[in-house]
Amino acid sequence: MEDAFLIVDAVISISLLALTIVSLLKQGYKNSLNRHFAAVSFLIAVFIISSDISNNIGLSAQVSLYANFVSFSSASALAIALMQFVTKLAGIRRIELIVNRALLPLWVITAISATPLVAESVAIQGNIYAVNYGPLVWLFFLGVLTSFSFLIYAMIQGLKHSRGIKKRQLSSTGIGLLITLPLVLLFSLIIPLSTGIFTYNIFSTAPIMALVISLYYGVVRYHLFDVRSAAVRTLAYILSLVVLAIIYYVFMIIISSFLGVKNISISQNPLNVGLELILLFAFQPIKKFFDRLTNSIFYRDYYNSAEFFGRLNQLFTSTGDLRSLLERTSAEVTDTIKSEQVFLFIHTRGGHYVTAGTEHHRRPSVDDIMLLQKTYGKKKDVIVASMLSDDDLVRKMMISHRIELILPLAQNDIVGYLFLGEHKTSQYTIRDVKVLGTVADSLVIAVQNT
Numbered sequence: 125m126e127d128a129f130l131i132v133d134a135v136i137s138i139s140l141l142a143l144t145i146v147s148l149l150k151q152g153y154k155n156s157l158n159r160h161f162a163a164v165s166f167l168i169a170v171f172i173i174s175s176d177i178s179n180n181i182g183l184s185a186q187v188s189l190y191a192n193f194v195s196f197s198s199a200s201a202l203a204i205a206l207m208q209f210v211t212k213l214a215g216i217r218r219i220e221l222i223v224n225r226a227l228l229p230l231w232v233i234t235a236i237s238a239t240p241l242v243a244e245s246v247a248i249q250g251n252i253y254a255v256n257y258g259p260l261v262w263l264f265f266l267g268v269l270t271s272f273s274f275l276i277y278a279m280i281q282g283l284k285h286s287r288g289i290k291k292r293q294l295s296s297t298g299i300g301l302l303i304t305l306p307l308v309l310l311f312s313l314i315i316p317l318s319t320g321i322f323t324y325n326i327f328s329t330a331p332i333m334a335l336v337i338s339l340y341y342g343v344v345r346y347h348l349f350d351v352r353s354a355a356v357r358t359l360a361y362i363l364s365l366v367v368l369a370i371i372y373y374v375f376m377i378i379i380s381s382f383l384g385v386k387n388i389s390i391s392q393n394p395l396n397v398g399l400e401l402i403l404l405f406a407f408q409p410i411k412k413f414f415d416r417l418t419n420s421i422f423y424r425d426y427y428n429s430a431e432f433f434g435r436l437n438q439l440f441t442s443t444g445d446l447r448s449l450l451e452r453t454s455a456e457v458t459d460t461i462k463s464e465q466v467f468l469f470i471h472t473r474g475g476h477y478v479t480a481g482t483e484h485h486r487r488p489s490v491d492d493i494m495l496l497q498k499t500y501g502k503k504k505d506v507i508v509a510s511m512l513s514d515d516d517l518v519r520k521m522m523i524s525h526r527i528e529l530i531l532p533l534a535q536n537d538i539v540g541y542l543f544l545g546e547h548k549t550s551q552y553t554i555r556d557v558k559v560l561g562t563v564a565d566s567l568v569i570a571v572q573n574t
Contacts, residue, residue: 133172133329136336140169143339160209165339167202172329174198175312179252179325188246188253196264197238199312203271204230206301210275213294214282223274233267236260254322265313272305287546293342300338307331427460429559436563440570446470449574450480453567457544458482461556464526465545469493470533470571481543486525488543495521496530496541504534506557528552531564539568 144165147158177183178191204227211223236242244258279301282294312328315321435456443449454466467481469488479487499518500507507530512519522530529544529552542564544552 133176136329136333137169137172139336139340140165140172144169157209157212160205160212161339163205164202164209167198167205168332168335170198171195171202172332175325175329178246181248181251181253185246185248185253189243192243192246192253192255193238196242197234200230200234200237200264200267200271203268203275204234207271207275207278210282210294210297210301211278213290213297214278214286215290216278216281216285219274219278219281223278226270226274230267230271233263237264237267249322252322252325254320255316257317261317265317268309268313275301292550296338296342300335300341303338304331304335429555432456432460432559433562433566436566440566440573443570444574446472446478446571446574447480449570450478451482454481454485457542457560457563461544461552461560462548463528463544463546464548465543467543468533468540468567469543470540471538477540485543486527486545488521488525492521492525493541497538500532502534502538504532504538506531506561508552529557529560531560533564533568533571535568535572539571542567 144162147162147165153159153162174191174194178188178195180188183191207223211220239258241258241260242264243255243261245256246253247256248254279294279298283291283298286294308328308331311324311331315324436453439452439456440449443452450468450470454468457463458466465482465485467479467485467487469477469479471477477490477493495517496507499516507518507522509519509522509528512522522528525543526545527543528546531542531544532538533540533542542560544560
């Protein structure tokens, strides 16, 4: 069974190192959030590897002790990196300043964690090495709890004050942390410190799989970074290998029980050859299954633009009533682009206007439209709320109506506006904006004809 945990740990570590690399690609290293994320991924991998080495009684006590130095220091550094990552993601300046002041003492504790002052020596306890703690282990524990306290506070405040895509990113990360942190602390620190029993230490790294999946989910589902394709494929491989490892050991336990074999040895049991061949042939079907599964989860917002244009053109040519045209167009856009709300504002003759859209949309006032026209005049560029400055009055108006995009509808002059609310699942892409630009051009003609 221990071999199964080692295989899972190896898969998790490799996937995290891959995520470390892809998060820094495409000049991602220039972004502080990317760097914090890469540090988190790398330090989790280091913690897992060093923990496995420190528990291996097949190695010398000296090797185990040095591995414990790395394990304790990487755990402390990981707590700091997670704190900085969540704080940066929450984006609350006041908390960032507090965290920055706490960094120096926390890094001093990290340096102390790599000395005999925290892990003095090791001794074999059953099938694992037990740690004889040094006099400053309480300082290590205090440092980790301090980092996690700041992390939790930043998470709560971020969820409280954020909205849209940022709130979803924080929620995804928070779920993984909520599952992982208590279990890791319980098995690796609380039980050994309170009871002196280290047997359960082999379970301390397995819960990290929940955090890994939540981080991958945040990356590819909510566009935490622009590495969706690589992350989705890597996650499919991780899940496939984990399932194969589980199948392998379930079969070995069943077969060994049936044959009366007490000890399962990967190198000695001849049944492994046949079982490994079966798993080799089973890998591709399992991989294809997880490819389909991950695509269905992470690419739910994918759409065929040609089919979308075809449906809209049919709608434009078959609808003769202006309000009906606007409502049906809004419904088609929100179903395809995955907007929370879509509505249109159209100028008509004599200074009048018509506005229509999806159900319960936030109807803008005439003053809102006048502000929009006064600020941007005849500009035909797409207006993105998240790209505007904090003191921009149009941005404040968009936030109050939960609007993310505004597309001017124009030929020679502005004839109206297409408003899109926040994205239901992630955020709008450059492809979405280009598609909507083409839709806006066709819609202007359809409105004028109607």
